[in-house]
Amino acid sequence: MIGKGFSAYATGSVIFSHLSKNANGGAFTVGASYQNNNMTVANKHANFMVDAKVAAIGPKLDYGNGYKVSMPTHVAVGGTLSVDMADKHQVGAALSTRYFFQPSESKVFMVGGGLEYTYNNMVSVRAGYEYGDHNLSHLTMGVGIKYRGLRLNGGYMLKTVDAGSSYCTVGVGYDF
DSSP, rough: OOBBTEEEEEEEEEEEESSEEEEEEEEEEEEEEEEEEEEEEETTEEEEEEEEEEEEOOOOOSSTTTTOOOOOOEEEEEEEEEEEEEETTTEEEEEEEEESSSSSSSSSEEEEEEEEEETTEEEEHHHEEEEETTTOOOOEEEEEEEHHHHHHEEEEEOOOSSSSOOOEEEEEEOOO
């Protein structure tokens, strides 16, 4: 934590990709955020957070035979507002925008929003929509489980146009 509510962070990722051949690599993200956990909305306790980052910074993935692919480096800004509606029940809303500038020939702008319901600060259900240039729009849905700092999240992005693809993601994390 830098100061009251302000934080800076850096994360790393290990990447395994398979596009007819395998490639391994790594990437990192740097960012900063502001969080206020002492708010009230409609006389209910609320949390507010805004975040900005540069993500997926790393070398090109090498698939062999001279075929290298740039990382999808991007700038992202977003925010969330969560409100404790009743004992053990929390709802949240999020808005975010991303601009992919690497590889340079594939610049893409995306903006999205979503809603989340969390029970007992442990089980979450999420849904949203993400608009993207070049027919990259998706409906999103997901679930998450958090237990003693360990997080397990799953999501599914359903394409909304003929181009693009639907896909599933799984994430594991630990909060220190």
